[in-house]
Amino acid sequence: MTYAKTAAFTEEQQHLSRVAKALAHPARVAIIQLLASKQTCISGDIAAELPLSRTTVSQHLQELKALDLIRGEIDGLTVCYCLNTELLQRVHQQFTAFFLEATSGATCGPDDACAC
Amino acid sequence: MTYAKTAAFTEEQQHLSRVAKALAHPARVAIIQLLASKQTCISGDIAAELPLSRTTVSQHLQELKALDLIRGEIDGLTVCYCLNTELLQRVHQQFTAFFLEATSGATCGPDDACAC
DNA sequence: GAAGTATGTCGCAAATATACGACATTAAGT
DNA sequence: ACTTAATGTCGTATATTTGCGACATACTTC
Numbered sequence: 001m002t003y004a005k006t007a008a009f010t011e012e013q014q015h016l017s018r019v020a021k022a023l024a025h026p027a028r029v030a031i032i033q034l035l036a037s038k039q040t041c042i043s044g045d046i047a048a049e050l051p052l053s054r055t056t057v058s059q060h061l062q063e064l065k066a067l068d069l070i071r072g073e074i075d076g077l078t079v080c081y082c083l084n085t086e087l088l089q090r091v092h093q094q095f096t097a098f099f100l101e102a103t104s105g106a107t108c109g110p111d112d113a114c115a116c
Numbered sequence: 117m118t119y120a121k122t123a124a125f126t127e128e129q130q131h132l133s134r135v136a137k138a139l140a141h142p143a144r145v146a147i148i149q150l151l152a153s154k155q156t157c158i159s160g161d162i163a164a165e166l167p168l169s170r171t172t173v174s175q176h177l178q179e180l181k182a183l184d185l186i187r188g189e190i191d192g193l194t195v196c197y198c199l200n201t202e203l204l205q206r207v208h209q210q211f212t213a214f215f216l217e218a219t220s221g222a223t224c225g226p227d228d229a230c231a232c
Numbered sequence: 233g234a235a236g237t238a239t240g241t242c243g244c245a246a247a248t249a250t251a252c253g254a255c256a257t258t259a260a261g262t
Numbered sequence: 263a264c265t266t267a268a269t270g271t272c273g274t275a276t277a278t279t280t281g282c283g284a285c286a287t288a289c290t291t292c
Contacts, residue, residue, distance in 0.1 A: 159238080159239085171240090171241090174241090178241095193237065193239085
């Protein structure tokens with residue numbers, strides 16, 4: 001029952017944390033950066049570029065695909081992955097709104113002391 | 117040795133994923149939003165607002181504090197927590213750079229098909 | 233000093249995440 | 263058909279996360 005209390009939070013909080021969890025591993029950050037840098041949607045070449053086994057990379061790809069952040073298309077024997085740019089833009093907006101909300105208020109007092 | 121391969125990634129990728137992991141739980145997102153909404157740095161009132169036990173909330177606070185995203189100051193019997201706004205702004209910039217990089221390239225082809 | 237309150241830490245149980253080898257599947261080439 | 267190559271899935275071992283109760287600590291207040 002580790003995640004039993006998840007339902008008690010806002011849908012917004014849940015969604016933000018879900019996306020954050022997808023980015024909570026350097027391999028998945030690297031995958032997104034890789035897909036962004038190459039215009040062609042490379043497939044298993046991703047595994048070759050990462051310091052992980054092909055199996056592990058495939059799992060990370062499935063996690064990103066489960067959130068629809070990336071999409072895979074079978075092209076004969078290989079599989080092409082590409083970024084879901086539209087969704088990434090929406091996610092970006094959501095993160096921006098969160099950070100703006102978090103940074104708009106009063107900060108800690110002088111020399112990082114709380115201003116209680 | 118679950119995280120044995122972490123060192124093989126970029127420092128940037130590691131840092132981004134570390135922060136993302138801090139936001140990868142709705143309770144921690146909620147804590148940051150709470151601290152942002154109240155100008156006074158509430159202490160254990162945070163636990164009262166969340167659907168979790170005081171112990172669990174305290175752990176989430178320690179995780180955020182370990183990354184210096186929030187700071188705690190002992191004020192007599194209670195402890196005041198507040199957001200590290202400066203760090204949050206820097207993190208925001210880092211996330212924005214990441215998302216801009218990820219959304220600048222070509223998206224999937226028409227009707228979400230890969231353009232390999 | 234005794235009692236009460238607010239916090240944090242420790243220890244434990246259950247659920248997840250990470251990583252990889254072995255296997256199954258599918259498609260291309262011969 | 264047979265082989266080869268590219269992917270994904272399954273099973274498994276280990277590490278981490280999550281959640282909470284019990285305890286220890288520290289600081290008021292009486």
